[in-house]
Amino acid sequence: MKLKDILIQLERYAPKELAQDWDNVGLLIGEPDRVAKKVLIALDAGAMGIDYAIEHGYDLILTHHPLIFQPLRNISNPNIIKMIEHKIALISMHTNFDAAIGGVNHALANALDLEVIEPLGDSAKKELGLLCHADSPQNLNELSEKVKENLNVPRLRLWTAGRDDDARYLRIAICGGAGGASLALAEEKADIFISGDLSYHSFLDSSIPIIDAGHFYTEYPALEKLAELLIPTGLESFVLPQNLHEWHNFIRYY
Template sequence: MAKQRTTRIQDILGLINAFCPATLAEEWDNVGLQVGDPAAEVSTVTVALDPTEVTIEAAIAEGAQLLVCHHPLIFKPLRQVTPNDTTGALVTRAVGAGLAIISAHTNLDRARGGLNDWLGAKVGLKQMQPLESIDGQLFKLVVFVPQEQAGAVAEALFAGGAGQVGAYDHCSFRGDGVGTFRSGDESNPYIGESGRDESVAEVRLETIVAKEHLGRSVARMLKAHPYEEVAYDLLPLANSRNDVGLGRIGRLEEPESLGRYAQQVKELLAADHVRVVGDPEKQIAKVAVCGGSGASLVAAATRQGADLLLTGDVKYHDAQIAESLGLALIDAGHFATERIMIDGLATVLSSGLQQKNLDVKVLPLSLEQDPFRVI
């Protein structure tokens, strides 16, 4: 019998990145491994909404080596890590207990089959599509690099978000060839001498880059490339990507009145309460959803012909705008619209581990509560 391979934190991170690539995250977000050693062994993974004292202690009590959360523990750079501030105390406790922490935040929100798909399915939506798609323009980037630097340049491109094709990352094509050049008197060539014809064994490195990652990928490539003048091509592709983005929009199997559907949503999401904007008798057929804070999608929902936007954290003026546009709202709260990710991501990880024949236990932690109380 083949010996069971040791599972490491980086293996779990790989599963997460395959499902919801870090490249899908908003620029301001901080996703991925936040605390811990990627090479550390793991036998038990816990999943929670937030990395709080409660969930960290629960993970430690379960003997877990990893806590996967939706919300990041570290949003901004820390000046210091001490037990004297909230974040520092949590980091210190996790490190001391050998508990790594990973965040899957806006990348999970945007991913195909991710949080917003789970939310939409939970409240009865069919035929779902992204409410606000990421610009789907794709480019092929071709760069010529000396053979010995090809790996470093490729890694720089991947770190910038290049090489993502569906559920696969680090995708590239590499072919060997010979590059020729003659450098001018004012140049400082990496290879050869000024004024002489030179030839060098090079690799033609090709990869795919989405428009939103183009600038960052090219900048990292240029920094890693050894040449003064880098020869590269950017080719716009006819194929595009439109299956990822923020929020989802779909249809109910049968139209419902706003009042009745709001009651159903409250029960389905086990919410303490919901807030509603619109006529309770309005017929709802086409519904947009966005877990967490989605009031910024009022205009997108209206453009796509939604009768209703289901989200959380709606402010007074956002509600006024929606009302003026004839868009009904159900605000079920940040917590109730996002905690569905606990079981959803736990299922994804369990399935991925099973497919790879990795013996790791995945435990959803469902002990968190909405901090708000209605009196």
């Protein structure tokens, strides 16, 4: 299938117009008329994933995070060079996929066994996070254990907001990736916020508890949604395991 037709299929679900102005989404490496047969799906186009694609004959890598953000003055990035040398194309679905209804945040809700109630924001076209319900009220420790287990997170950052350890939470706001921009919306509607990449001041100013599971782990479940979007194309696809991503493999906690 031609790369341009694969992109059309993906952008039916997450149109390019949903992407932030600073973002770089779509076909980043490869000619639009080139044919792809096997798709490797990953959060990032890192060296481990590219080597896996070469070894197993994948000719397209579909990522969430773009490998190329800014205009290039030269091509010196070894990952870009390796992909060009091995004729591996690259498509990225980033903030357009973040904002798509039923995208990153719904995948996170499903991974955490949460019932989706409504979007956090009032936009009909962009999803800024979700308000969810747990199947029963849970305390911070119980929710944290579930997040660690279901997302395979090695370590969490927790903000108690001064609540007692036995306080229980039912209304849960979630936002995959970097959720700082959705925190104010979460405070309006929810008892607790699950997200990633929260800043020092976001924690300090929050009136509700926060479970920060990290950028990588709150977005990784969405890769299965990208695989689902490819089903109508008939292409063979495979989601790269967590341990073949640099972030999961090389990050260390002490």
